[in-house]
Amino acid sequence: MDAGPKVSQQNISQSMTLPPPACLLPIVHPGTMCYPDSDHEALLLRLNQELLRATENQESLPNPSIHISLRLSTQHNLKKEGQYLNQLKTKFHEDIQSTLNNGKPVVGRLALYVMALKSSCHDLSSVFLLTGEKSEPVLTHLKKQMELEKEYMAFSHRPLTNYYQYSLGILALCLSGVRVSSHISHKLIHAALHTHFKHGDSVSVDTLAMAGMALQCLKDAATPVKNKEELDKALATIKQKIVDSQRADGHLGNEFSTGLAVQALLAMGSNVDECATPVKALWSDARNGSYHNAMAISQILPALQQRSYLHLKNKECLNEDDTLILDAVPVVLPSVSTVRVQVALEVVKADGTSFNYQINVPSGSSLLESLVLLQQQQADFKFEKEDSLWGPFLSEVNGEQARQTDRRYWHIASDGQGLTQGIKDYKIEAAQKITIKNTGY
Ligand code: B12
Structure with a gap:
């Protein structure tokens, strides 16, 4: 991740007190001011279809992040989404089960699984995982995994997995209406204020984004925390660091962290509309075909639709669109370059x-x-x-x-x-x- 020169942050409006210029007004319908409607909608449709097509890949494990993204989208194929949920409940479930049995940390995957179930309004209390002889609901396991992370942090000062997964754990519990203990939230708040989230040599914008969404969820749910002022300070720090990560080409961090970063800014109440520089950068990446990996698409698609993971909180799954269909793909034979x-x-x-x-x-x-x-x-x-x-x-x-x-x-x-x-x-x-x-x- 290379950090380029910073540019003006005027496109990410942080204050709602002044009336924003026309281009910063929140946009309800896609593609009204910055792009022609057709261009915008065609791209969204293509990304949506690519994700849906990825659900047909039987070679790799079903991916909960893809399901979440499809479910957060405005267009649906309810039959295929239902089938994918079933695959998650069997194959991905088994994978988590075996990781648990091997005593390995699994908080990130467990959190994504919970969020995927939640995105389909599935009854979370009916999904159980087994350890030893004991069968317990997924949320109980997630809480236990977070306790293990917290205990590990008490002496090693970093999570068993990483802060990205620790944040995912808090986010999934919070979105499911489970009260997150103040000891657990305190460790993330403290880290956001005093630790540099790193990925290699660069700042991990993805981690900042996930931490921001987790802490914002706690704030919105009025979850009791050790110190309310510190929670607000942590959120402001995260927001500023994300804004500061903007490169000259508009990306926040790099092309693969910008989707999560935009989601986090939206969740934290910044006015990041379709004309904002980072969103324009995402559109331009998508138009240039930069996103092939379904995991990458799954993290940017919600942002392109002005949504974030926080929208899972009150998801009702009622009267949903069911118009998303897959066109037949022309068979392209792989060509080997002679160069x-x-x-x-x-x-x-x-x-x-x-x-x-x-x-x-x-x-x-x-x-x-x-x-x-x-x-x-x-x-x-x-x-x-x-x-x-x-x-x-x-x-x-x-x-x-x-x-x-x-x-x-x-x-x-x-x-x-x-x-x-x-x-x-x-x-x-x-x-x-x-x-x-x-x-x-
Ligand atoms: C933490 C992290 C790491 C840690 C993981 C170990 C740890 N326990 O902390 C380390 C430092 C090892 C790492 C390495 C790399 N990472 Co990294 N990583 C992340 C991060 C921030 C979170 C991953 C996570 O925990 N996910 C949650 C769990 C539930 O999902 P999971 O799939 O089970 O997680 C595992 C894999 O994601 C794997 N992993 C981590 N990074 C990468 C990258 C690739 C390409 C692959 C295939 C797997 C992988 O490690 C995770 C923990 O076991 C993501 C950010 C994001 N948006 O996802 C970037 C991210 C996935 N990483 C990225 C990259 C580029 C890399 C590297 C290729 C960097 C490099 N130049 O070497 C290497 C991988 C090289 C390799 N050996 O194949 C990119 C991938 C973009 C893309 N289009 O593929 C991301 C999105 C960051 C970014 N915005 O650029 N990463």
Whole structure:
């Protein structure tokens, strides 16, 4: 995530006391002033359809974030959404169940699952998870997971998972009407005031956004907290940090954090309408086809419709639209480029030893395809990946794991610049040097 020069923040109106200029007025119907209606609506439809199409992918685990986004949208395909909810209740449910049985932290996924159920107005008290012999409702498990996080924080001063997931946990409990203990909220409020949420070397705008939505939910629900002034101060700090993260091209953080950041600003009462610079940046990304990954689309689509996760709080699921249909997709045969590009790859292990490789790949190959090719050609290079909601996560290189339990990961950079996409999404278009470095965080 590269932080570019800051620009004027006039497009993110923070105060409601002065009448905002015409372009900052809240817009109820999509595409009235900044874009032609047709352009705007066609793009929304395309993104909505891409998400719906992603629900048909049987290869990966169903993703609760996709479901939430579809459910927060204005257009629906109720049959397909119902089918996806059922898949979440079986396959994703089983995945959480087995993580719980292995005693691994699961707060983020559990929170997203709860929010997905809530987005379909599902009765949360009827969904149970089993630990040992005991079967308890999902919300009870989420509360217990948050207690574990809190206890861990008491001596290590950071969550078992990360602040993004800790915030998701608070948000899911709050949206479900569960009172979040003041000890738990205090730890996030304290962190928002005194900790720098980091992702690699940059500020984690995604984490700020999730924390902002979680704390705003508590404020709106008038949840008792240890110190009300501190809650307000934390919210103001988060808002300011998000606004300060604006780059010259309008993004808040980068193209993949802007959706959550806009959601958070909307939730926190900022007037971020369709003409606001970050929203324009999102539209322009969407128009240029920057978002292929369904997880990315799921985080920006609510923002493009002026919605945030906080809209799940009072969701009623009544009289919903049912007009979203999927057009038949023309079968496009994959074409392999005849142009080949040279990639230099450096692997830097935890002890600093480095290994260098060269490989020629067809232009347009993904980094994952390039690594597979290298593995086939070089006996001394091998790698492993793990599935995640964002796709394959590089977990092991040349027999060395960079484990999250040790707070290490394989950081990936191209010509010294950290990638903003994972190994499957990042495409090699030109000759470059890829560095994969075992890094602590
Ligand atoms: C925390 C975090 C990390 C931590 C995760 C460990 C931890 N316990 O804290 C660490 C530092 C390891 C990390 C690494 C990377 N991250 Co990161 N990460 C996040 C963050 C803030 C939250 C993820 C999370 O906890 N989700 C909640 C749980 C419930 O979902 P989950 O899928 O089970 O979570 C796991 C995966 O998301 C995985 N993960 C984390 N980052 C990434 C990135 C990719 C591409 C993949 C496939 C998986 C993955 O780790 C999570 C914890 O186990 C997200 C922000 C966001 N908007 O989602 C960015 C985010 C997902 N990361 C991002 C990126 C780019 C990376 C890196 C590629 C950076 C780099 N240049 O090396 C690497 C991954 C490299 C690899 N080895 O494959 C981007 C992805 C954008 C995209 N289009 O793909 C995001 C959206 C941030 C951003 N706005 O740029 N990340």
